[in-house]
Amino acid sequence: MRTSQSVKEQQRAYAQRLLTALREELALRDVPAVLVVAEDGRPALDVTDSRCRMRRVFVQLPFCWFYWGDQSDERVSFLKMPIAVDRIEQAAREGWHEGEQGELSIDLDKIVDAYRG
Numbered sequence: 001m002r003t004s005q006s007v008k009e010q011q012r013a014y015a016q017r018l019l020t021a022l023r024e025e026l027a028l029r030d031v032p033a034v035l036v037v038a039e040d041g042r043p044a045l046d047v048t049d050s051r052c053r054m055r056r057v058f059v060q061l062p063f064c065w066f067y068w069g070d071q072s073d074e075r076v077s078f079l080k081m082p083i084a085v086d087r088i089e090q091a092a093r094e095g096w097h098e099g100e101q102g103e104l105s106i107d108l109d110k111i112v113d114a115y116r117g
Contacts, residue, residue: 015059016043018078022057022066025085031092033057049092055101057088069101 019035023045026033032048038056045057047068055068059078066084067075068091076087 011061012041012043015061018059018066019043019045019057021081022078022085022088025081026089026092029085029089031089047088047092049095051095053096055092055096069097070103071097 016035023033023035026045026047034046036044036046036056038044038058042058046054047057048054057066057068059065060067060075063075064077064079065075066078066088068088069075074091074097076084078084
């Protein structure tokens, strides 16, 4: 079962609204963030840390997360925006983890297909 295009468009628009709200809050705290569209079409924020290194913050809608890597300390719930802003600001001020940005990739369509049998 494929998700209809209109649902995907609605999800992308919702993710963009969440990221826009996050960008506005980070700007109030002098944390540089720019709304972009990733190569795969997902909206993201390019957030610069205290060492002038950039990481992309994405939205994982099914789990209600903002995430900027694949480690457990690189995600935060967007359901409580003030806490999410605090956490992302803290991570940017401390500096992103060394190395390449990990990708948190969970394809729920593949999980659903596995149980269809």
